[in-house]
Amino acid sequence: MTKEIYITQTNCITPLGFDVQSNIDAILRGESGIQLHENTSLMPAPFYAAIISEEKIDNAFAKISTATKYSRLEKMMILALEPIIKKAEIDLDSKVAFILSTTKGNVTALQNDSEESFKTAHLDVLAKNVADFFGFKTQPIVVSNACVSGILAVSIAKRIIQSELYDHAFVIAGDEVSEFVLSGFNAFQAMSDSPCKPYSKNRTGVSLGEATAAVLVSANPATAKIKVIGDSSINDANHISGPSRTGEGLFRSIQNALKEAQIDGQKLDYISAHGTATPFNDEMEAIALSRLGLQNIPVNSLKGFYGHTLGASGLLETVIAIESANKNILFESKGFDEIGVSESINVIQKNEEVFIEYFLKTASGFGGCNTAVVFEKVK
Amino acid sequence: MTQKTYIQSYCTIQNNEIVLNGTSVFKTEPTEFADFSKQAYRNFEMQYPKFFKMDALSKLAFLGAELLLSPITSTELENNIALVLANKSSSLDTDVKYQESISDKENYYPSPAVFVYTLPNICLGEISIRHQLKSENSFFIFDVFNTEFMSNYSNILLHSGKAETVLCGWVEFFNDNYKAFLCTISAQENEKYTNETINTLYNK
Numbered sequence: 054m055t056k057e058i059y060i061t062q063t064n065c066i067t068p069l070g071f072d073v074q075s076n077i078d079a080i081l082r083g084e085s086g087i088q089l090h091e092n093t094s095l096m097p098a099p100f101y102a103a104i105i106s107e108e109k110i111d112n113a114f115a116k117i118s119t120a121t122k123y124s125r126l127e128k129m130m131i132l133a134l135e136p137i138i139k140k141a142e143i144d145l146d147s148k149v150a151f152i153l154s155t156t157k158g159n160v161t162a163l164q165n166d167s168e169e170s171f172k173t174a175h176l177d178v179l180a181k182n183v184a185d186f187f188g189f190k191t192q193p194i195v196v197s198n199a200c201v202s203g204i205l206a207v208s209i210a211k212r213i214i215q216s217e218l219y220d221h222a223f224v225i226a227g228d229e230v231s232e233f234v235l236s237g238f239n240a241f242q243a244m245s246d247s248p249c250k251p252y253s254k255n256r257t258g259v260s261l262g263e264a265t266a267a268v269l270v271s272a273n274p275a276t277a278k279i280k281v282i283g284d285s286s287i288n289d290a291n292h293i294s295g296p297s298r299t300g301e302g303l304f305r306s307i308q309n310a311l312k313e314a315q316i317d318g319q320k321l322d323y324i325s326a327h328g329t330a331t332p333f334n335d336e337m338e339a340i341a342l343s344r345l346g347l348q349n350i351p352v353n354s355l356k357g358f359y360g361h362t363l364g365a366s367g368l369l370e371t372v373i374a375i376e377s378a379n380k381n382i383l384f385e386s387k388g389f390d391e392i393g394v395s396e397s398i399n400v401i402q403k404n405e406e407v408f409i410e411y412f413l414k415t416a417s418g419f420g421g422c423n424t425a426v427v428f429e430k431v432k
Numbered sequence: 433m434t435q436k437t438y439i440q441s442y443c444t445i446q447n448n449e450i451v452l453n454g455t456s457v458f459k460t461e462p463t464e465f466a467d468f469s470k471q472a473y474r475n476f477e478m479q480y481p482k483f484f485k486m487d488a489l490s491k492l493a494f495l496g497a498e499l500l501l502s503p504i505t506s507t508e509l510e511n512n513i514a515l516v517l518a519n520k521s522s523s524l525d526t527d528v529k530y531q532e533s534i535s536d537k538e539n540y541y542p543s544p545a546v547f548v549y550t551l552p553n554i555c556l557g558e559i560s561i562r563h564q565l566k567s568e569n570s571f572f573i574f575d576v577f578n579t580e581f582m583s584n585y586s587n588i589l590l591h592s593g594k595a596e597t598v599l600c601g602w603v604e605f606f607n608d609n610y611k612a613f614l615c616t617i618s619a620q621e622n623e624k625y626t627n628e629t630i631n632t633l634y635n636k
Contacts, residue, residue: 097540156551158522163531176522176573194581195573197522198553205570209585216588233527236534237547285594288515288569290560294548305566309594419548420557422569 058211059277059431062137062269063372066129067359068103068262071113072136077376080384081404085358087248087260096235101248103262103360104230105129123182124159124173126265130183130227133267138187141269143221150222151189152210153180154202156364160233183225191219197364200327200418201286202226203266204367208284208426210270220272226368227265234363235261241294243331249361251328251354251386252335252400254393259329262360266369279375280429283314289421295333296417300341303417306425307345314427316411321350321427323383323412325374328354329361330388334417339394350413353401357387367416367424378409378430437590438622440597442615442633443496452499453624454636465608469495485545486558487526488610493517493555493603494562496614500599504616505563513616514568514595515556516586521606522552522573555603568594577602577613579631586617602634 064072068086069079079086086103090096107125114128117135130153143149155176162174172178180193196206203226210222228234238244238259249260270281287309289302296303311318324347326338335354342348355370362369377384383405392400410430417423444451448468450458458475460468469491473483478498486494497515505511526549533541548554553571560569568589572582586598601614613634625633 097537157527160527160531163527164535174524174527175520177520177575180573181575192574192578192581196570197551197573198556198569198571199551209570212588212592213585216584216591218584232534233531233550236542237530237544237550240542240544240547286568286570287566288557288560290557290564290566293554293557293561294544302566418553419551420553421560422553422557 056215056272058214058281059271059274060268060279060281060375061271061273061276062141063278063375064133064137065264065266065369065372066133067264067369068105069358071132073372073376076373080358085248085387086262087360095232096239100235101245101260102230103260105263126159126227126229127179127182129265130225131186133265134187134223134225137267137269138223145187145189147190148220149189150191150194150210150213150219151184152194152196152206152222152224153183154196154206154226154364154368156197156199156202156228157231157234161229161231198422199420200363201367201416201422201424202364203369204371204414204416204424204426205286206368207268207270207281207371208286208424211281211284214270214272222270223267224270224368225265225267226365228263228363228365230261230263245330248388249330249356250388250390251330251356252392252394252398253389254391256330256332256335256393258331260360262362264359264362264365264369266365266372268368268372277431279378280431281426282429283310283427284425285309286422286424289423291421293420296337298337300337300344302421302423303338303341303415304344306423307341307413307415310425310427316427318345318347321347321411321413322407322409323377324350324352325370325412325414326352326354327416328356330356336394339396339398342398343396348396348398351383351399351401353384353386367414371414374412374414378412378428381406381408383407435591435619437587437617437619439625439628439633440616440618440620440622441500443499445492445496445612446610465610480562487549489523489525489552489603489605490549490555490558492605492610492612494558496601496612497559497599500614500616501563507564511563511565512567512596513565514589514598515559515565516570516582516598516600517556517603518572518574518577518582519552519602519604520573520575521604523550525606526550577634579629579634583630590617590619600630
C-alpha cells in the first residue's frame with residue numbers, strides 16, 4: 054500500500070505579504086504586486102515587475118536573526134521557512150529532507166568579481182547557507198528545473214517519502230527579480246509592456262516577479278492541509294525555448310497525474326495553471342487542457358498578482374491554491390479580459406464561492422519541461 | 433518486495449577521453465573541450481547539426497547520452513527513459529558568459545541564444561529532443577555527486593512505474609574543467625555490474 058502524502062504547513066513571502074493570510078486578503082481585495090519600476094541598475098528602460106521592498110525584508114529578518122552574512126534571497130527563504138519549522142515541532146534528524154528549488158538562486162552574486170561572491174552564486178552553497186540556519190542534518194537536495202522547479206520539488210518530496218527514504222520534507226522555492234533575468238526575458242522579447250494578462254487576447258508577455266514559498270510535505274496526517282494524490286513531470290521533447298504546439302508534455306503530465314490519483318479529470322473542481330501570458334505558453338496550455346476535455350473546469354493563473362516568479366511560482370501558486378480549496382473560493386485570474394487562446398477554456402473572471410474537493414496544479418518551462426500535481430481536500 | 437534494478441551500461445567522459453562500459457572508445461591529445469567535443473562528435477558520426485548550437489554543458493551531456501541511448505532508442509517507438517542528472521556548477525559556465533554580456537553598459541548585448549542555456553535542465557531538453565523522450569526529467573545540484581540519492585531516486589521512478597529505464601548521472605562543466613558519468617538503469621537483469629554501484633563505477 055503506497056503511503057498517503059500531505060502538505061501540512063505552508064508559508065510565503067511575496068510583495069503582497071509575508072504570510073499566507075495577508076496574501077489571501079490582498080488577493081480577495083484584487084491587489085496586484087506588479088508595479089511600474091524605473092531602476093536602471095535592473096533595466097535600461099522602465100518595466101513592470103512584482104518586487105519586494107528591501108526594507109520590509111530587512112525589518113522582518115531583523116526580528117528573527119541579527120546575522121548579516123545572508124544574501125537577500127537567503128533572507129527571503131529563511132523568512133518563509135522559519136515559522137513553519139517552528140510550528141512543525143519536528144526534530145531535524147536523518148529522516149527529514151530539505152529540498153530547495155530555484156532557477157537562478159544568488160545569480161546577482163555574479164555582478165561582483167570576487168572569488169567569495171562567485172562561490173555564493175553556486176546553488177549548493179545557497180542551500181547549505183539556508184539549511185545551516187535551521188540545522189538540517191541531511192544533505193540539501195537542490196532541484197533546478199527551470200520554471201517547474203517549485204512544483205516539481207513537491208512531487209520529489211512525495212516520492213522520497215513514499216519510498217520511505219524520509220519521513221518529512223521541508224521544501225523551499227525562491228527566485229529574485231534580477232538584471233540577469235530581466236535582460237534575458239527582454240532579449241527574448243517576452244516582456245509585457247503592461248501588467249501581464251494571462252490567457253487574454255491582448256497579452257504581450259510576462260511580468261517578472263519575486264517570492265519565496267515554503268511547505269512541509271509529510272506522511273503524518275495530523276495538521277494536514279491537503280493530500281498530494283498524483284504527480285508527473287514529462288518533457289515535450291520538442292524545443293528548448295518554446296512549448297510544444299500540441300502541449301504534448303503537459304498533456305501527458307496531467308494524464309499521468311490523474312491516473313495515479315485514480316480520478317477522472319471531470320472530478321477536478323479547479324486548475325491552478327501556469328499562465329505566463331506569453332502568446333505561446335498560454336496557447337499551449339489551452340490546447341493541452343482542451344485535448345484532455347478539461348476546458349470547462351475553472352482555471353486561473355496567479356501571475357497577474359505575483360508576476361512570473363520563475364522557480365518559486367509552482368510552489369507559491371500551490372500554497373495559494375490550497376487556501377482556495379480549503380476556503381472554497383475560486384480566485385479571479387487577474388489581468389484577464391477577453392479570451393485570447395484558440396481553444397475555449399473556463400478562465401475565472403471574478404472571485405466565486407464553489408465547493409472544491411480536487412484541484413490540479415501545472416507548470417511548464419524552458420527545456421520543454423512540464424509538471425502536473427493533483428491534490429485532494431482532506432476529509 | 434521492491435524489485436531489484438541493474439546498471440545496464442555506463443559512460444565516463446573526462447580528460448579528453450570517453451570510456452564506455454570500461455573500455456576507452458575515444459581519446460585525443462590534451463585540448464580544449466570545444467575541440468575535444470567536436471572531434472568526438474565527428475568520430476562517432478553523430479549527424480546532428482543542433483549539437484553545434486549547444487553550450488558546453490549540453491554538449492557534454494549530449495555526448496554521453498548519445499553513446500548510451502542510441503543503441504536502445506528508436507524514433508518510431510515510445511521510449512520511457514527518464515533523465516535524472518546532477519552537477520555542482522549548475523549552468524554557471526554559461527551564466528558567467530551571459531553576465532559578461534550585460535555587465536558593461538557600453539557593450540550591452542544580451543543574447544537569447546546564450547540566455548536559454550543559463551538553466552542546467554536545458555541539457556535534459558536537448559537529450560529529450562534528440563531521442564524523442566517524452567519522459568520524466570529532473571536536474572539536481574549537489575556539492576559532490578550524491579550517488580546514494582541519485583540511485584535511490586532512479587529506483588523510485590522505476591519501482592513506481594514512472595519510467596522503464598533511467599539515464600542517471602553527473603554532468604559537471606565549469607571553465608573547461610569537466611566530468612560526465614552517465615549510466616542506464618532498469619529492472620532488466622544484467623549480471624555484468626552486479627558487484628558495482630553508481631558510486632564504484634563513478635570513481636573508477
